[in-house]
Amino acid sequence: MHGAIAVHALNDIALFVEVVKAQGFRKAADAMGMPNSTLSRRIGALEKEIGLRLLHRTTRKIELTEAGRIYFERCRRIVDEARLAHEQLGQMLEQPSGVLRASAPVDFATTYLAPLIAEFAGLYPGIDFDLDLAPRRVDLVSEPFDVAIRLGESRDSQLIARKLTSLAPRLYASPGYLERSGEPVRPADLERHACLTVLKADTWTLHDGRRSVAVPVGGRFTLNNVGMIRRLATLDMGILLLQEEVVADELSSGKLRRIMPAWQGTPMPVYAMTETRLLPAKTQRFIEFLSARLARK
Template identity: 50%
Template sequence: MELLSYMRLFVEVARTKSFRRAAEALDMPNSTLSRHIAELEKTIGLQLLHRSTRKVELTAAGEVYFKRCQSIVEEARMAHESLVDVVERPIGTLRVSMAVDLAIGYFAPILSEFAQAYPLISFEFDLTPRRVDLQSEPFDLAIRIGPPPTAPSTLVARQIGLLPRYLYASPGYLKAAPPLNHPDDLIHHVVCIVQGATNQEEIQRTFYRGNEAVDVMIASRFRMNSVGLSRALAILGVCIAVLDTELTRDEVASGRLRRVLPDWSLAPVPVHAITDTRLLPARTRLFIDFIKARLHQAASK
């Protein structure tokens, strides 16, 4: 890299035939430029320039070297500009891994809007709860709900949103079930527990109302890793589900679900965009920023 940099300096001196003009064009001190050219001559073991108080002339070796260096420096410049173009232009295929509930329940409208805004980007979505290996599999990023991964340490997790969580049930369930006036009453109810694989028969959940917090041990016949299934079971009157306003908007409007214990909520769940590097092409950076902005807008409603 240092040799290529020296070549670029030499080409500018040879082109202008002046250290002063070359230094001005390169925006560097004349003495620094002169020292770098001397180091280049020392590295290749040949004198490239005849220096005098009036002018700078190429030696025979300098003439040959100048012709070769011009093309090399130009090729390097073009290569750099082409990479900058790839980084800055929103174009290419965006490969994203996310859970199916997340994609359908939250991101489908956002993806539609993003696709319209950036027509040169194409998409490949892998809708799976498995933890894809971003270092060995061809994904640009993974979007996950919950805490950021702790391994491998090279992964970069950017928090892009917080999903609020409330309790919802069908009118039929609430009519047939015992009264529900406080989180402690959940011990008498059926609550769908959405969590990864677990052998625990009881799960502790903390409910919040302003500065007040209540810990409740919830036992359930239904434990799963799908928010969509818990919502479907709640609509059918099987259980109470932990959901958010975005996932329940249509069901609440149609009367199929009601929010219960409306003064209480669970802690919101973070959403992370995970990549294996901080150096991202334009399409990936734009996608992450776009989702973050839309999730913020939804949370502000």
């Protein structure tokens, strides 16, 4: 059969998508609570209706034919859209629920996102959280994450990026360090100071609203952990360039204070990254919540 497909075959299309996702008939059948033989027969009927073989069946696994790959890529979106539409209708009667799997940079998450996540959790008691704060960048296509919060420009054009805010880093030091080493008043002064840098950064670019200045910086410590940089700064070991949101606790306690207030670093964008635009309610609400809160900053 070519052209229009019979309405009864739409359910079989959904079954085909589940078989491919599960990488086998048995796993898909178990997940959907139906006999393996019934599932195999339904997929066979779909292939007959289309007139093309979609799957190569072996004793251990299934493999997509070329036609099957094309069909799967198109049909998975249709199935996702239908599932999303079904869920959104259900949301009219109940709160979003389920496990929200999110990835975020550890220092940004623990110092800045934590109170926002706590507030969001209070608003949506039906949502549980599985948070990955590993330093690596998770693969949203092959790993089961709903959303990743990332700082800096995205290099992956396959993902959907929603900009949440931009955060400008500023200069901070401890009272003890400033008492011992003096306080810089202009960018060039930083060359004579101990600067705590991330990942061997040897230049800080600073802006005062009218001009930009690239300043060579250095010191005895180069780190890849913002928490450690903050701690060393409170121990009078040097000047740091970080977002105010990341050093909020140290500022409120007086362990750090801002210096050279007319100058700041290059703003860093914050993005919510997803693999698709077809988002379940839990993910959509989370992104909307973060966007609204961060827009106030």
